[in-house]
Amino acid sequence: MHMLIAYSTVEGQSGKIAQFAADHMASHDHQTTVLNLDDSGTTPDLTSVQGVILVGSVHERRHSPALETFMQARRAWLAVRPVMFISVSLSAAFERGREEAQDYVIETQMRTGFAADEVVLAAGAVKPGSYDYFAQSVVRFVVLNDRAFEMGTSDHEFTDWAELTIRLERFSARAEMQGDAPYVAI
Numbered sequence: 001m002h003m004l005i006a007y008s009t010v011e012g013q014s015g016k017i018a019q020f021a022a023d024h025m026a027s028h029d030h031q032t033t034v035l036n037l038d039d040s041g042t043t044p045d046l047t048s049v050q051g052v053i054l055v056g057s058v059h060e061r062r063h064s065p066a067l068e069t070f071m072q073a074r075r076a077w078l079a080v081r082p083v084m085f086i087s088v089s090l091s092a093a094f095e096r097g098r099e100e101a102q103d104y105v106i107e108t109q110m111r112t113g114f115a116a117d118e119v120v121l122a123a124g125a126v127k128p129g130s131y132d133y134f135a136q137s138v139v140r141f142v143v144l145n146d147r148a149f150e151m152g153t154s155d156h157e158f159t160d161w162a163e164l165t166i167r168l169e170r171f172s173a174r175a176e177m178q179g180d181a182p183y184v185a186i
């Protein structure tokens with residue numbers, strides 16, 4: 001089946017997760033289209049898309065406007081397809097941050113009027129080398145405040161690739177079961 005993997009990323013981790021998802025789907029014989037929502041170029045023809053994976057990171061408690069605009073503008077189109085939403089944040093990396101990570105998703109659902117069939121709260125990464133002074137301060141003193149991790153000078157990836165693989169397997173099976181449903185092109 002034809003899978004769209006649409007993503008929005010700032011420091012690259014959601015882009016990496018999106019590519020991982022695309023590679024996984026391709027290895028299971030799905031046709032894949034990867035769409036960078038931050039790129040304002042023309043949108044490819046999505047008429048034959050049968051399943052969607054949305055990937056986007058949280059900055060200052062919000063998913064990006066690019067991702068939310070896509071969800072809102074395409075919500076009728078999305079609603080008739082199986083959709084998995086991978087929300088990437090640092091809160092998701094910590095036991096006591098999971099509720100907050102869930103809140104980011106709920107707030108996005110409320111703003112866009114769209115709720116995915118499946119949500120994955122994926123732990124992202126810290127990338128001190130790509131932060132300016134403001135981003136350094138937010139990550140160190142707000143996001144990681146009171147959390148059991150000391151940000152140094154090197155990158156640290158929290159993403160659990162094995163767990164992500166399990167979730168992608170499950171979504172792929174679910175999407176295939178729904179694959180024969182009639183889809184409306186808009």
Ligand SMILES: Cc1cc2nc3c(=O)[nH]c(=O)nc-3n(C[C@H](O)[C@H](O)[C@H](O)COP(=O)(O)O)c2cc1C
Pocket residue numbers: 008009010011012013014015056057058059060061062088089090091092123124125126127131134135136138139143
């Ligand atoms: C300036 C800044 C603000 C952030 N704000 C949050 C936040 O409010 N909550 C959170 O859980 N993670 C926050 N993060 C962590 C990012 O979600 C995490 O680093 C993620 O991996 C970024 O994904 P990306 O590389 O795809 O943009 C923030 C990171 C930066 C640099």
